[in-house]
Amino acid sequence: MQYIAPEKISDAVEALSQAKGSVHLLAGGSDLLVRMKGGFIEPDVVVDVKRIKSMGKIKKAGGGFSVGGAVSCAEMGDNDALKKAWPGVVEAAQLIGSDQIQGRCTVVGNMCNASPAADSVPALIAADAQAVIQGPKGERRISVAKFAKGPGQTSLKAKELVEAVELPKRPAKSGDAYLRFIPRTEMDIAVVSAAVSLTLGAKGVVREARVALGAVAPTAKLVPAAAKALIGSKLDDAALEKLAAACAAACAPIDDKRGTIKFRTRVASVLGRRAALIAYERAGGKL
Amino acid sequence: MSMLVSTTVNGDSMEFVCDASETLLDSLRDRMGMTGVKEGCGTGDCGACSIMLDGALVCSCLVLGAEAEGREIETVEGMSDGSKLHPLQQKFLEHAALQCGICTPGFLIAAKALLEKNPDPTETEIRYALAGNLCRCTGYDKIVRAVQDAAKVMNKKGKKA
Amino acid sequence: MNDDPAYTGQTFKSVGTRPLRPDGVDKVTGRARYGADFTMPGQLAGLVLRSPHAHATIKKIDISKAEALPGVKAVVTSQDLPDVTGGDRELLPILENCMARKKAFYDGHAVAAVAAIDMPTAKAALKLIEVEYKVLKHVTDVDKAVEPKAPVLHKDCFTRGVDPKPEKPSNVAKVSTFGHGDVDAGFEQADVIIERNFRTEQTHQGYIEPHACVASISPDGSGDLWVCTQGHFVFRQQCAQLLGMDVSKLRVTSSEIGGGFGGKTHLWLEPVAMALSRKANRPVKLVMTREEVFRASGPTSATSIDMKIGVTNDGRIVAGDATLRYSSGPWAGSWAMLGAMTAFACYDMENVKTTGMEVLVNRPKTTAYRAPSAPMAAFAVESVLDELAKRIGMDAVEMRIKNAAKEGTQASYGPVYGPIGIGPSLDAAKNHPHMKAKLGKNQGRGMACGFWFNFGGQSCTNLNISMDGSVTLTVGTIDVGGARASLSLCVAEELGIPYEQVKTVIGDTGTLGYNEMTDGSRGTFASSMSAIMSARKAIDEMRHRAAKMWEISPDDVIWEDGHARAAGDTNLPPLSIADIAAAAEKSGGPIAGHTQLVADGAGVSFATHICDVEVDPETGSTRVVRYTVIQDAGKAVHPTYVEGQFQGGAAQGIGWALNEEYVYGEDGRLQNPGFLDYRIPVCSDLPMIDTQILEIPNPNHPYGIRGVGETSIVPPLAAIGNAVSNATGVRMTHVPMSPPRILDALDEASA
Numbered sequence A: 001m002q003y004i005a006p007e008k009i010s011d012a013v014e015a016l017s018q019a020k021g022s023v024h025l026l027a028g029g030s031d032l033l034v035r036m037k038g039g040f041i042e043p044d045v046v047v048d049v050k051r052i053k054s055m056g057k058i059k060k061a062g063g064g065f066s067v068g069g070a071v072s073c074a075e076m077g078d079n080d081a082l083k084k085a086w087p088g089v090v091e092a093a094q095l096i097g098s099d100q101i102q103g104r105c106t107v108v109g110n111m112c113n114a115s116p117a118a119d120s121v122p123a124l125i126a127a128d129a130q131a132v133i134q135g136p137k138g139e140r141r142i143s144v145a146k147f148a149k150g151p152g153q154t155s156l157k158a159k160e161l162v163e164a165v166e167l168p169k170r171p172a173k174s175g176d177a178y179l180r181f182i183p184r185t186e187m188d189i190a191v192v193s194a195a196v197s198l199t200l201g202a203k204g205v206v207r208e209a210r211v212a213l214g215a216v217a218p219t220a221k222l223v224p225a226a227a228k229a230l231i232g233s234k235l236d237d238a239a240l241e242k243l244a245a246a247c248a249a250a251c252a253p254i255d256d257k258r259g260t261i262k263f264r265t266r267v268a269s270v271l272g273r274r275a276a277l278i279a280y281e282r283a284g285g286k287l
Numbered sequence B: 001m002s003m004l005v006s007t008t009v010n011g012d013s014m015e016f017v018c019d020a021s022e023t024l025l026d027s028l029r030d031r032m033g034m035t036g037v038k039e040g041c042g043t044g045d046c047g048a049c050s051i052m053l054d055g056a057l058v059c060s061c062l063v064l065g066a067e068a069e070g071r072e073i074e075t076v077e078g079m080s081d082g083s084k085l086h087p088l089q090q091k092f093l094e095h096a097a098l099q100c101g102i103c104t105p106g107f108l109i110a111a112k113a114l115l116e117k118n119p120d121p122t123e124t125e126i127r128y129a130l131a132g133n134l135c136r137c138t139g140y141d142k143i144v145r146a147v148q149d150a151a152k153v154m155n156k157k158g159k160k161a
Numbered sequence C: 001m002n003d004d005p006a007y008t009g010q011t012f013k014s015v016g017t018r019p020l021r022p023d024g025v026d027k028v029t030g031r032a033r034y035g036a037d038f039t040m041p042g043q044l045a046g047l048v049l050r051s052p053h054a055h056a057t058i059k060k061i062d063i064s065k066a067e068a069l070p071g072v073k074a075v076v077t078s079q080d081l082p083d084v085t086g087g088d089r090e091l092l093p094i095l096e097n098c099m100a101r102k103k104a105f106y107d108g109h110a111v112a113a114v115a116a117i118d119m120p121t122a123k124a125a126l127k128l129i130e131v132e133y134k135v136l137k138h139v140t141d142v143d144k145a146v147e148p149k150a151p152v153l154h155k156d157c158f159t160r161g162v163d164p165k166p167e168k169p170s171n172v173a174k175v176s177t178f179g180h181g182d183v184d185a186g187f188e189q190a191d192v193i194i195e196r197n198f199r200t201e202q203t204h205q206g207y208i209e210p211h212a213c214v215a216s217i218s219p220d221g222s223g224d225l226w227v228c229t230q231g232h233f234v235f236r237q238q239c240a241q242l243l244g245m246d247v248s249k250l251r252v253t254s255s256e257i258g259g260g261f262g263g264k265t266h267l268w269l270e271p272v273a274m275a276l277s278r279k280a281n282r283p284v285k286l287v288m289t290r291e292e293v294f295r296a297s298g299p300t301s302a303t304s305i306d307m308k309i310g311v312t313n314d315g316r317i318v319a320g321d322a323t324l325r326y327s328s329g330p331w332a333g334s335w336a337m338l339g340a341m342t343a344f345a346c347y348d349m350e351n352v353k354t355t356g357m358e359v360l361v362n363r364p365k366t367t368a369y370r371a372p373s374a375p376m377a378a379f380a381v382e383s384v385l386d387e388l389a390k391r392i393g394m395d396a397v398e399m400r401i402k403n404a405a406k407e408g409t410q411a412s413y414g415p416v417y418g419p420i421g422i423g424p425s426l427d428a429a430k431n432h433p434h435m436k437a438k439l440g441k442n443q444g445r446g447m448a449c450g451f452w453f454n455f456g457g458q459s460c461t462n463l464n465i466s467m468d469g470s471v472t473l474t475v476g477t478i479d480v481g482g483a484r485a486s487l488s489l490c491v492a493e494e495l496g497i498p499y500e501q502v503k504t505v506i507g508d509t510g511t512l513g514y515n516e517m518t519d520g521s522r523g524t525f526a527s528s529m530s531a532i533m534s535a536r537k538a539i540d541e542m543r544h545r546a547a548k549m550w551e552i553s554p555d556d557v558i559w560e561d562g563h564a565r566a567a568g569d570t571n572l573p574p575l576s577i578a579d580i581a582a583a584a585e586k587s588g589g590p591i592a593g594h595t596q597l598v599a600d601g602a603g604v605s606f607a608t609h610i611c612d613v614e615v616d617p618e619t620g621s622t623r624v625v626r627y628t629v630i631q632d633a634g635k636a637v638h639p640t641y642v643e644g645q646f647q648g649g650a651a652q653g654i655g656w657a658l659n660e661e662y663v664y665g666e667d668g669r670l671q672n673p674g675f676l677d678y679r680i681p682v683c684s685d686l687p688m689i690d691t692q693i694l695e696i697p698n699p700n701h702p703y704g705i706r707g708v709g710e711t712s713i714v715p716p717l718a719a720i721g722n723a724v725s726n727a728t729g730v731r732m733t734h735v736p737m738s739p740p741r742i743l744d745a746l747d748e749a750s751a
């Protein structure tokens, strides 16, 4: 195996283009090295993005934020402005693994690993985040909601890499939240998860909403029907019930070692409802 | 492919040669003799291999040895000040926060990272901050108490200074 | 010399204090050497190839390509570990487990191994070994394995313990029954009878240190083995026998041990490492990965237990009848037997019967895990008792107090008890502030009792007094978590010197006679007895030396406060150990005390646990919010480490109760061989664990010591089950009580 640590994006793209055999990008390594250890992959070339300066920063961009692909989740948690604007995204990022994992892992890695249970992804989808992709043909953007194609599969083309994720500008009276269910209190992969982002209009009525679920389908998914249930409401019981029903209806999970279809479907509704209430309060809504 | 890596471990410059796919945990243990860094799982789940890498708490089993180039590493071997134990080490002993002791190096490093960031953590904060370190012997009770007590001692010292 | 091990009721100076442990500094500085921390010159890296099939005939293994790879120094299969046991029923399965012979019996079963100059080469070699399997039907479920149509693991397995011998082979290897009285007549007297089936899933000891060893076998038939083990003398005995070596020519050195809990009482890698070393003629290191630890080392039994108990309306247990099926992996064990023996051990019962069935399944060989087999049986008994108490409207603690065994009670497994702690632990529970504390919303409180036998057995110790009067105690039992401190305390007590002057070390197998392992909570009980006797012998010797120095009769020398004193009215100033030791060269040479004994009468142990849980009714998630352990320690030599044992066992029990389980797929493969999905409790899962140590002296030990290590894992399953029941109104009969199981139970109850 060959290890390369470029310092510029262009060099990284170049390295990807030149490399022979199986090439893997390395961000925090908390997925990649686990797969190497298990013998699931045997890379010929590993391209470490952590020495690319521009990818190591959280930048204010277009009124929103750009989180570089080498920014660790711990660093996201240390950024007060980001935390204030997108508390749900940051809490999702900070649920990944332990403090040790936090010191390394990235939301870009989380996204690129394309696990249906990835914690930051539903929150990024609810936030309507965009992925900034660099490749031999230059830069392109894609919505995080469309990024994953299936378990372990992304819409990245050969020789492309994700430079950053961009979080849009936040209108006033907005809030987001992310909740996951795990059997323990920490160190588990989500059995099911839900993210809600909303913006309030006059008198605490929900004006805009996005709801996303994780671990209930081959990829994390946006649930427009659940968002619709919230829009125009003040999160009264009827709206929450509709939201819960929409969440359950959107579930197409599997039975596996981490959870059953029945359990996931049921708890998706519970988490959707609970996350909506937290997001609502964060947006300044009063129940 | 073999690589020559220059790094700093507990303040000392070191060089080692490793295969590019080797983990930093293996490099520390097998090339640099730092067997205080333990392997409990090799997959980031147990925290026994915890080290500080450029000031960040990480699992050395999830870092490549090659990544250590030019970086600064702290391990349990560098924790005491000569023969004077770090307050955490001392309190772990006093509270019997170790039974078999295999998890101890990782806990000490993680607890040190916690107290550097948050000198006066609550019990809940301690428990969540140490959730990435597994201990099968103690039930964590005495570990949490040792960290609480060490925090107290360190804060007192901090105030005096 | 006084070699009577009887308890004398003496008052203590050192025993019962809480000094720092002698091995502590090495462990907080990273200096302590564990299994994988050792290297020998010229050492090779070893790796094991494991079966991906749950049950398969091994038709052919071709190692030629692996052997041809440059850097590979040895490849071994079962052919390199021929059966030299003479068909020994105990030994052969150990060998067969270490290396599959004709069949692979579980996912992870070793089929071959390599030793190479480095890890990448070993890995490459492993891939070049070609194994041809014929996959067979498998069975992993304990209930399915006893069904008539289940695939039979061994064609020559005819159930033992039943008369007449069955005509057909089956997966029930052995049946054992215990009890007394007339169970049917007992149930006739009952006002309320509850009968239920309980299931518990397979768990792993979950020690953080994977198995590791370095073996060096030389062509002259001698060898060295460095290994993390709970019993290096036992490992030496078995390894030598399995490899056809003279036992005394193999020296086994135990490393510091990173947890064992029973899982390191068994051989896994060691004979393989030795076979590799023998073939390569170089030292070989073998270290398991975490995945290998889960797939191929020591899990517990999975169980299915039919439990029936009857009580009268005034709360007297009139009969108990249980059938316990315990999985034991592919080879017979005594796991169901232990379950059958321990199930009703807490209670004084006139009519009791238990039947244990050892069930063979395509899972790794069951190994001891802290009070092996007792937690599952206690889960069934204590759950039904709680339910019965509720049915007759009696307080759960009161009902247990009413039925608690006491001195003179005939135990359900046979013997008559001496002084025991079940009654006192229940009284302590009744009066504990925890019992009266307020509960919050969705919370419930539960309690349960537990029992463990404790073992004693063969021990051998050396005590050497150095020329400066400081003392080295060499023991042959492994220190799994503070025993060296406790043993130093006992020696300090006996000699009458400060703890700091005694250093306890673990000797290798060349230094002492045979010692049994650190299991059955025997470490401190048996070794301390032997250490105390060694100290008494040294005192005797020192009295004689003092007599010589003073030129008086040894009968006129008494030992007091660490000094020899001349009896009667003399001007002779007392001699300290240092004084006597300094003159040793002139008085007869080095001073030592050596003991070998069989420690009998390890007093039985009882505990009562109280726990509060909070259950989220929407997700089924359960959190333990408060936990109290009350247990009899006989005498707590080092109370801090006794508390540690109580807390550690409780935490393991909590994990077992709530989230830990082996998940097998339809294909018979283990799906969760890692700490991410085999969920042992993390720090944030647990509250502080309160402890209360009771001291009911063991009459058979000079200081009244009982084993303390294991009992604390027995009550938690039931205590949590009872707490969940009190929080939600549903009775959980399947452990772990994971969120989906609790939600299902809630659903059923509301339907």
Ligand SMILES: Cc1cc2nc3c(=O)[nH]c(=O)nc-3n(C[C@H](O)[C@H](O)[C@H](O)COP(=O)(O)OP(=O)(O)OC[C@H]3O[C@@H](n4cnc5c(N)ncnc54)[C@H](O)[C@@H]3O)c2cc1C
Pocket (backbone or CB within 6 Å): A024, A025, A026, A027, A028, A029, A030, A031, A032, A033, A034, A049, A069, A095, A096, A097, A098, A101, A104, A105, A106, A107, A108, A109, A110, A111, A112, A113, A117, A118, A119, A120, A156, A160, A161, A162, A163, A187, A188, A189, A190, B043, B044, B045, C676
């Ligand atoms: C103990 C443990 C606990 C965990 N817990 C959680 C959890 O709670 N929740 C959760 O969601 N995940 C969890 N994970 C998984 C993992 O930590 C996360 O998915 C993490 O976000 C991955 O980020 P990384 O930077 O470490 O990724 P890496 O391992 O570096 O990369 C992941 C994948 O993305 C690719 N990649 C990396 N960077 C780029 C890029 N810039 N462009 C294109 N491709 C790229 C890599 O090639 C690789 O395939 C856990 C892992 C461990 C070991």
Ligand code: FES
Pocket (backbone or CB within 6 Å): B038, B039, B040, B041, B042, B043, B044, B045, B046, B047, B048, B049, B050, B059, B060, B061, B062
């Ligand atoms: S060995 Fe690195 S986390 Fe377990």
Ligand code: FES
Pocket (backbone or CB within 6 Å): B097, B098, B099, B100, B101, B102, B103, B104, B134, B135, B136, B137, B138, C208, C258, C259
């Ligand atoms: S002390 Fe043994 S694992 Fe923590």
